[in-house]
Amino acid sequence: MVISKTSTILETSPDNLQIFQKLIYAESLLDKIQELEGKYSKPRITKKTLTQLSDTLLTEHSIEIPDVLQKYNLSHSDILPGVQCPNCNKFEMEYISASWRCSICKFTAKKAHLPAINDYFLIVNQSITRRQLAKFLKMEPMKARNILHTIKLPSTGIKRGAKYFLPKNCIFSPHDENSMEKGGFFT
Structure with a gap:
């Protein structure tokens, strides 16, 4: 979760410190992205699979027309x-x-x-x-x-x-x- 307002203060119980591993301030977002790119340098999905997924999403998308x-x-x-x-x-x-x-x-x-x-x-x-x-x-x-x-x-x-x-x-x-x-x- 990204917090955009730097004045936001989070308080939690001492046994719940792992919550801070899932939160990040917006000003640190680029650093976090670079860290994750370094940690996960190998793609998890192939370009072919990504293209197939994209094609499927586009094909299956439909606009609901209400009565x-x-x-x-x-x-x-x-x-x-x-x-x-x-x-x-x-x-x-x-x-x-x-x-x-x-x-x-x-x-x-x-x-x-x-x-x-x-x-x-x-x-x-x-x-x-x-x-x-x-x-x-x-x-x-x-x-x-x-x-x-x-x-x-x-x-x-x-x-x-x-x-x-x-x-x-x-x-x-x-x-x-x-x-x-x-x-x-x-x-």
Whole structure:
């Protein structure tokens, strides 16, 4: 255990002095690390084993997605469909010529749909069909197909039976649409 505050005073019974072998003040930490490196110079784990362990941890890591509707006692009808304008926050964006345009403030953005798709995956369901996306974003199904093709979501099935999923441990970044490549994801 490392104690960062030098004014800390520890008192113990005379028969409990071994506690001081497990405690160290922060100012002595580097000296203790050097002492341990000298004492244990031979690695206990091989680089190959360390790499395997690292790969396993990364593979097995998953983000828990809570059931928001149940947690907050909401129903699907409580969720507003559509694409929210990043400028005026109204759900009045229309997909026109590969871009989203707000019918209220006239703001345009190419990737305004990404936060809505995140919301769908996090709140409504962990998979989506082309028809569900079209209904949720309030757009034509063929345009929804183009969006799904553009963002390159993993899928199962073909044509009308296809279901799309958000890649494991991944969300879309709504913050800087200029820094994201076509079909790219931020994790």
